Amino acid sequence: MEIIVAKRAGFCFGVKRATQMAFEAAKEKRNTFTLGPIIHSPQVVQKLEEMGVKVRKDLAGLSDATIIIRSHGVAAEELEEAVRKELDIIDATCPFVKKAQEHVKSLSQSGYDVVVVGDADHPEVQGIVSYATGKVYVVGSDEEASRLPKMGKIGVVAQTTQSFENLQNVVMKCLARGGEIRVFNTICDATAIRQEEAKELARQVDCMVVIGGYNSANTKRLTEVCTELQPKSFQIETAQELNPAWFDKVERVGVTAGASTPKWLIDEVVERIQQINRNK
Incomplete structure (x- = not known):
């Protein structure tokens, strides 16, 4: 069984930038929080929490702390509140x-x-x-x-x-x-290119696997465009969700991933598909 991974699967520029900023801040071991999940990847959010960077829903009661603005940005009033509270602001909003x-x-x-x-x-x-x-x-x-x-x-x-x-x-x-x-066309070029690449791949394979958070809009859209061309398209967050039955009589598998999906998750999924293939 051949496994084809899309060239642009995984982190886009804005997400890569935001996660790098967050992990750098985590190394400082300060009183650091993100205002909302830094990106739509529960696995990345969990890794940051393990490093001491917690997710906050709001800024209530917060002082003498570092707040990281997520890649999706925040409301103008939330940013203004952070300035009023004189918090150390790391703005990781996607450009x-x-x-x-x-x-x-x-x-x-x-x-x-x-x-x-x-x-x-x-x-x-x-x-x-x-x-x-x-x-x-x-x-x-x-x-x-x-x-x-x-x-x-x-x-x-x-x-x-x-x-x-x-x-x-x-x-x-x-x-x-x-x-x-x-x-103003404010659609990210990376999103459009990723979707076109996914469409092209879906036309060539017998099954598509789309990796990304279930709370990720761009991953959901990738799944939709793949399903239109290849009905055997499945969205997962982790390799553990792969169902061996999906790959019965499948010769070519396409793999793509949303903009918030780290490379290590993609690698785990590919390794798991390879294992399923060996156990056939």
């Missing part, structure tokens, strides 16, 4: 997410009603939305966009892990809702 936050702030200040294309429950989107000073709407699809009210000026940005097609479809609906439209 692409930071750019989306800046665009929302600028659009809002320029009199645009803002539309954010993404998942309203995702921490990245919640952070981006907080930078608006005027009206802001979150839509996940063109169907939701068609229900937006009429507006004079509309500014559009996207969650960095959205597909370009979805952004394009929402923008088309917004054209019917506003007199003036300004669009």
